Amino acid sequence: MTVRIGVITWPGSLDDRDAQRAVRLAGAEPVALWHGSHDLGGVDALVLPGGFSYGDYLRSGAIAALSPIMTEVKDAAAKGMPILGICNGFQMLVEAHLLPGGLLRNDHQHFVRRDQRLTVENTSSAWTSEFTKGQEIVIPLKNAEGGYVASEETLDRIEGEGLVAFRYAGVNPNGSLRDIAGLTNTAGNVVGLMPHPEHATEAGFGPDTAAAMRSGVDGLAFFTSAIARVAA
Amino acid sequence: MPTIVVDVMPKSELLDPQGKAVSGAFSRIGVSSFSDVRIGKRFELTVDGEVTDEILAEAKKIAEDVLSNSVIEDVVGIEVVQ
Numbered sequence: 614m615t616v617r618i619g620v621i622t623w624p625g626s627l628d629d630r631d632a633q634r635a636v637r638l639a640g641a642e643p644v645a646l647w648h649g650s651h652d653l654g655g656v657d658a659l660v661l662p663g664g665f666s667y668g669d670y671l672r673s674g675a676i677a678a679l680s681p682i683m684t685e686v687k688d689a690a691a692k693g694m695p696i697l698g699i700c701n702g703f704q705m706l707v708e709a710h711l712l713p714g715g716l717l718r719n720d721h722q723h724f725v726r727r728d729q730r731l732t733v734e735n736t737s738s739a740w741t742s743e744f745t746k747g748q749e750i751v752i753p754l755k756n757a758e759g760g761y762v763a764s765e766e767t768l769d770r771i772e773g774e775g776l777v778a779f780r781y782a783g784v785n786p787n788g789s790l791r792d793i794a795g796l797t798n799t800a801g802n803v804v805g806l807m808p809h810p811e812h813a814t815e816a817g818f819g820p821d822t823a824a825a826m827r828s829g830v831d832g833l834a835f836f837t838s839a840i841a842r843v844a845a
Numbered sequence: 846m847p848t849i850v851v852d853v854m855p856k857s858e859l860l861d862p863q864g865k866a867v868s869g870a871f872s873r874i875g876v877s878s879f880s881d882v883r884i885g886k887r888f889e890l891t892v893d894g895e896v897t898d899e900i901l902a903e904a905k906k907i908a909e910d911v912l913s914n915s916v917i918e919d920v921v922g923i924e925v926v927q
Contacts, residue, residue, distance in 0.1 A: 671911075672917075675911070717859065719862065721862075739898070
């Protein structure tokens with residue numbers, strides 16, 4: 614059986630086709646889905662891609678979080694479907710209250726684009742099981758509104774429950790509290806992060822590594838983790 | 846036409862990078878009277894007809910649920926302007 618992973622497109626999505634390509638490279642079938650529909654097309658997992666949905670009006674991801682398909686996304690999340698939010702998709706997940714906290718303008722006020730080192734903290738989620746705990750990976754990061762914030766109480770809770778999936782390593786690029794780059798929900802099926810794993814899935818098009826320029830493919834394991842979870 | 850004005854501000858304990866940028870410009874042009882700047886949002890909701898208690902309650906709900914995100918912002922005012 615070929616695993617089918619849906620990628621939802623909103624007005625202003627940028628990386629939907631990159632996410633579809635990453636799904637294909639990881640061995641699953643990408644399914645293009647539309648924000649205005651109530652149909653998830655019978656997919657096994659979902660990706661909410663990066664971009665600037667609705668021009669980041671109101672708050673990043675806020676208007677997209679109210680779109681018709683989010684009703685089905687929330688239902689699917691409650692039923693345990695693997696759902697990955699990347700960058701703007703992560704912002705949508707926090708605005709939809711599927712993940713705790715919020716994202717602010719970067720503390721240095723600038724857009725940032727860099728090959729970012731991350732430490733994998735949680736390896737039990739649907740999107741991180743093929744990593745090892747403490748593994749260091751390099752994933753491209755590109756955003757202006759990536760500063761993760763939550764109340765001290767919430768931060769203590771998510772740390773205590775092991776819900777921090779990824780932490781920035783080396784440099785904190787945006788002022789995120791406790792260096793948080795990505796989170797999982799308690800059930801482990803919903804994961805969101807600011808960096809872009811779909812841009813590190815094919816040698817020649819990924820971040821630089823010590824071995825060769827643009828050879829980084831650390832993003833593949835996100836997708837192969839979800840494929841393994843669905844197939845299990 | 847009556848308008849319901851909703852004011853939303855970033856939470857006081859959080860850094861407001863936009864306000865900080867404006868504050869930086871003040872110091873560059875020699876304005877020193879203001880020690881801090883914070884930037885919020887003003888929403889004007891137009892109502893066709895009278896603002897009933899029900900409509901005002903709906904405005905309050907939409908202000909909390911949609912116009913602001915309670916993790917990062919506070920609704921600091923809801924006012925009816927005729």
